[in-house]
Amino acid sequence: MFSKSKKESRQESEQREQYEYAQERINQKKGLLSHLIYFVVGAIILAIINLALGIGKEFLFIGYHWYVWAIVIWAFLLLTHVFNVLVKNRFMGKEWEHRQLEKLKSLQEKKMAELEKQVEKEIITAPETEESNPESEEEL
Numbered sequence: 001m002f003s004k005s006k007k008e009s010r011q012e013s014e015q016r017e018q019y020e021y022a023q024e025r026i027n028q029k030k031g032l033l034s035h036l037i038y039f040v041v042g043a044i045i046l047a048i049i050n051l052a053l054g055i056g057k058e059f060l061f062i063g064y065h066w067y068v069w070a071i072v073i074w075a076f077l078l079l080t081h082v083f084n085v086l087v088k089n090r091f092m093g094k095e096w097e098h099r100q101l102e103k104l105k106s107l108q109e110k111k112m113a114e115l116e117k118q119v120e121k122e123i124i125t126a127p128e129t130e131e132s133n134p135e136s137e138e139e140l
Contacts, residue, residue, distance in 0.1 A: 021094045032085045039078050043071045 046067040 017094075025089070025093075028085045028089065032081055035078055035081050039074055042074065043067075046070055 050065065050067040
């Protein structure tokens with residue numbers, strides 16, 4: 001009777017965790033899409049400011065097409081954002097953490113089982129050695 005409620009609560013917590021993870025991924029992708037839209041609109045505005053209005057012709061030593069450098073730097077930041085959302089989180093996201101945790105737990109369980117076997121062996125062999133050496137008990 002208790003096992004059913006524990007099993008149900010475990011399933012509910014797993015479902016809640018999956019829902020939270022899905023919500024987080026949706027927010028990340030939404031942020032990436034808005035960054036892409038800002039990039040396109042911003043690049044167009046920078047081009048218009050420089051080419052049509054002629055603002056920034058003598059902008060430091062960069063020259064007439066300064067907006068290209070601004071767009072390249074912004075594109076690099078956008079690609080970094082794309083990498084973080086689509087690549088890094090796919091390979092090292094919550095699911096990856098969960099798999100790694102399960103691997104480590106199984107390794108820990110195997111080591112504990114081996115240690116228990118060693119302890120049992122030592123317990124079994126210890127009385128045998130004491131019985132075979134009655135003189136050692138008399139000396140103590």
